[in-house]
Amino acid sequence: MSKRFSGVVALDDVSFSLRAGETHALVGENGAGKSTLIKVLTGVYRPDAGELRLADEPVRFSRPSEAQQAGISTIYQEVNLVPLMSVARNIFLGREPRNRLGLIDFSRMHRETAALLGGFGVRADPRRPLHTLGIGTQQMVALARAVSVNAQVVIMDEPTSSLEPREVETLFRVIGDLRGRGIAVLYVSHRMDELYRICDRVTVLRDGRHIHTGDLAGLDRMQLVSMMLGRDLAEVRRAGVTNFAAEGHEAARTPVLTATGLTSRLQLHDISLSLYAGEVLGLGGLLGSGRSETAKALSGALPLDSGELTVDGTELKRLTPAAAIRAGISLLPEDRKAEGIVPGLSVRENIVLAALPRLSRGGVVSRARQDRIVEIFMKRLRIKASSPEQKVGELSGGNQQKVLLARWLCLEPKVLLLDEPTRGIDVGAKAEVQSLIDDLAREGLAVLLISSDIEELIEGADRIVVLRGGAVAGELAGDEVAEDRLLEVLADHAPAPEDNATAAQEDPR
Amino acid sequence: MNETTPAPTVPAPVSTRAPGKTAPPRPAADAGQTGRRRAAELLQRQGVLAVLLTVVIAASFIYPTFASLDNARGVTIQASFLAVVALGMTMVIITGGIDLSVGSVFALGGVLAAWASQYGFLAALLVPLTVCGAIGLLNGFLIARGNMAPFIVTLATLLGARGLLLTLTDEGATTHLVPKDSAFGELGQGSVWGFGYPILIALVLFGAGGIVLQRTSFGQTLFAVGGSSDAATLMGLPVVRTKILVYTLSGLLAGLAGALNAARLSSGVTIVGVGMELDAISAVVIGGTLLIGGAGSISGTLWGVLLLAVIQNLINQIGSLNSSYQSVVSGGFLIVVVVAQRYLARSRRTT
Numbered sequence: 001m002s003k004r005f006s007g008v009v010a011l012d013d014v015s016f017s018l019r020a021g022e023t024h025a026l027v028g029e030n031g032a033g034k035s036t037l038i039k040v041l042t043g044v045y046r047p048d049a050g051e052l053r054l055a056d057e058p059v060r061f062s063r064p065s066e067a068q069q070a071g072i073s074t075i076y077q078e079v080n081l082v083p084l085m086s087v088a089r090n091i092f093l094g095r096e097p098r099n100r101l102g103l104i105d106f107s108r109m110h111r112e113t114a115a116l117l118g119g120f121g122v123r124a125d126p127r128r129p130l131h132t133l134g135i136g137t138q139q140m141v142a143l144a145r146a147v148s149v150n151a152q153v154v155i156m157d158e159p160t161s162s163l164e165p166r167e168v169e170t171l172f173r174v175i176g177d178l179r180g181r182g183i184a185v186l187y188v189s190h191r192m193d194e195l196y197r198i199c200d201r202v203t204v205l206r207d208g209r210h211i212h213t214g215d216l217a218g219l220d221r222m223q224l225v226s227m228m229l230g231r232d233l234a235e236v237r238r239a240g241v242t243n244f245a246a247e248g249h250e251a252a253r254t255p256v257l258t259a260t261g262l263t264s265r266l267q268l269h270d271i272s273l274s275l276y277a278g279e280v281l282g283l284g285g286l287l288g289s290g291r292s293e294t295a296k297a298l299s300g301a302l303p304l305d306s307g308e309l310t311v312d313g314t315e316l317k318r319l320t321p322a323a324a325i326r327a328g329i330s331l332l333p334e335d336r337k338a339e340g341i342v343p344g345l346s347v348r349e350n351i352v353l354a355a356l357p358r359l360s361r362g363g364v365v366s367r368a369r370q371d372r373i374v375e376i377f378m379k380r381l382r383i384k385a386s387s388p389e390q391k392v393g394e395l396s397g398g399n400q401q402k403v404l405l406a407r408w409l410c411l412e413p414k415v416l417l418l419d420e421p422t423r424g425i426d427v428g429a430k431a432e433v434q435s436l437i438d439d440l441a442r443e444g445l446a447v448l449l450i451s452s453d454i455e456e457l458i459e460g461a462d463r464i465v466v467l468r469g470g471a472v473a474g475e476l477a478g479d480e481v482a483e484d485r486l487l488e489v490l491a492d493h494a495p496a497p498e499d500n501a502t503a504a505q506e507d508p509r
Numbered sequence: 510m511n512e513t514t515p516a517p518t519v520p521a522p523v524s525t526r527a528p529g530k531t532a533p534p535r536p537a538a539d540a541g542q543t544g545r546r547r548a549a550e551l552l553q554r555q556g557v558l559a560v561l562l563t564v565v566i567a568a569s570f571i572y573p574t575f576a577s578l579d580n581a582r583g584v585t586i587q588a589s590f591l592a593v594v595a596l597g598m599t600m601v602i603i604t605g606g607i608d609l610s611v612g613s614v615f616a617l618g619g620v621l622a623a624w625a626s627q628y629g630f631l632a633a634l635l636v637p638l639t640v641c642g643a644i645g646l647l648n649g650f651l652i653a654r655g656n657m658a659p660f661i662v663t664l665a666t667l668l669g670a671r672g673l674l675l676t677l678t679d680e681g682a683t684t685h686l687v688p689k690d691s692a693f694g695e696l697g698q699g700s701v702w703g704f705g706y707p708i709l710i711a712l713v714l715f716g717a718g719g720i721v722l723q724r725t726s727f728g729q730t731l732f733a734v735g736g737s738s739d740a741a742t743l744m745g746l747p748v749v750r751t752k753i754l755v756y757t758l759s760g761l762l763a764g765l766a767g768a769l770n771a772a773r774l775s776s777g778v779t780i781v782g783v784g785m786e787l788d789a790i791s792a793v794v795i796g797g798t799l800l801i802g803g804a805g806s807i808s809g810t811l812w813g814v815l816l817l818a819v820i821q822n823l824i825n826q827i828g829s830l831n832s833s834y835q836s837v838v839s840g841g842f843l844i845v846v847v848v849a850q851r852y853l854a855r856s857r858r859t860t
Binding site for chain 1 (some may be wrong): 734
């Protein structure tokens, strides 16, 4: 069985093959083209060039149903079922069993559903509406649907991101079954442990290009991570690639923000960190390690099951975004289009949006004060706009980011959380944002920097807390803030005892 | 015909467990919850029926004239036309769409039927069905293929159909009459035990509609499209085809209802059907169908239509009340239902 294709906009000449009965890992950072590749395989997108061969027959899918009929089924990261419909209906949608009158045979459908789910160790009433089940069980229903159609290829896009450990075991057992039945599994995940446990081979994508395909067994974790990130281990660290000053910052002695034991079901496990005034704390980790979730938790945007947050010695009792802003915590979100700027409003309106309550007296906003603040920030952040009245949607990505930064800075925060502040902006603007972060820290702001750009993280941060699987995996300070050390922690070079235990249980294949 | 409608329910409490620990088996706790959930589901689904029965029983005691067979015949024949229109509307709303054109299409169907009845029984049925089906097809095509908002598309055809009707009748000056003693006239005026044919036709259509919705792939796809259009596409369901079909069906049913109405009135009255789309939507929503789509039932719509008809009839019985109060009462019911739905939808999101 082989598949080849090339030349999709987000995918540049990627070729790889999937063998019957193998579990094939597909890895890559954000924007590497994994999702595009999956969508091409499942018929959501059509490739601009290249071909797809299924069991040596060239195939073309113009819609998802065609791919499914050909035997390719997919489990998406977010459960793609209909929440209001019953479990059985979801599994059999589009291929319901009929009785002699040509009507749907519900008793048979419920019987088969129960048997199917029972095989996965899931006990759920087939009549129950799907949304009343837990996310993990819903994911198992999606899995049941995917394997119950006579699939030759099953694509799993981060199937474990919402599963509990017990359910992950069930999933792995099902994958083992599929392997035994000669079904090829394409497994997308960021969790190294899982990849090494269940996958035979791996394909690495980066920036839409094919980097590597090969056996996983012979591949060192460090090598895999460096391929994903595009960093040669031996590559000498080049100085001055980013625009951060070479020396660190003078950090204060007492932390301005202390977080202890932040826990949110399935997302964060007992995360503790402190942030000092005048420093840049880097938050490292691969995609899905809980970096953005941590930033959201600190800004009150992620509901927590437990954990404490102290700002300047006072504990925040009820952690809501409004309370966090009052306490002086500002978050620059990752997705600035969806969560930040209002494109139809002007630069001025966007900047003063969050500060409006402070600028108004009796509900009336003083235009003169607005103009003064906007002028200061436009000058200071060097926002390039024809006038303060230009619509933000017309600005470049870098300038949009600066407008957002200005919005939070005019609240005079103590803590600034920056989630991927330089993603998607051009090189020049990137350098400006970077030097701005430097200046802000020097002026005494505590900055938390999240970045997938390794160089940005290493040169920008004074300390780096590394996350893995929603928990703190290590902290680098001083001389340890270097690329090789970071890669080591990212790749989990010192496996925890429990990892050894699971490795020992692994069935030989 | 409504055994297993996927209706939103108050979700069973989700136990939060610390991840990593061995979790207690889930099903043990389910038995009690399932019973309670079923009861809540039943209440949610059949709540309208309960209200309808309460109103009917109470009214029978207070107004003896209400409980008469004659009155029942009158109420149901009045309701039957709206019922047929609301049947199509239910299916459209289940897909998460809306069809505002049905009122105009209803009137157009009546005028076409009256005009064509001079050419015989078959023409009187086929002409309105063809034209109204074509309008529905146009709606469906623009919405599904053109990816346009159902609200705007059907608003446009509402205006278009009304305009077409005015052209056919010289701006309402000409009224086409159904020939006396014709087979077509009999379809609207004939009756079995005093219950007019339109009532029986509506009941048959509702029975068929229930089976289509619950026991066919097409029906299941309607729910899937309304519940999550993206998921339906990714599951490989024929989303576009289903949408086109459901609007066509809505147009056909509105046209048929108009034709039946013309047969009953013996003429193609041009002023009927104004605002009928809103009555149909009210009946559907009162019947428990979610306006955002994904859940609903044919039987609920039937009770919703009857409830609206009974309220109108009661206000007529009271006599001293201005008939305009009917709208006030229907509006009140609508608000109650929408508030209840919103509450249920919110508790669903927190799952």
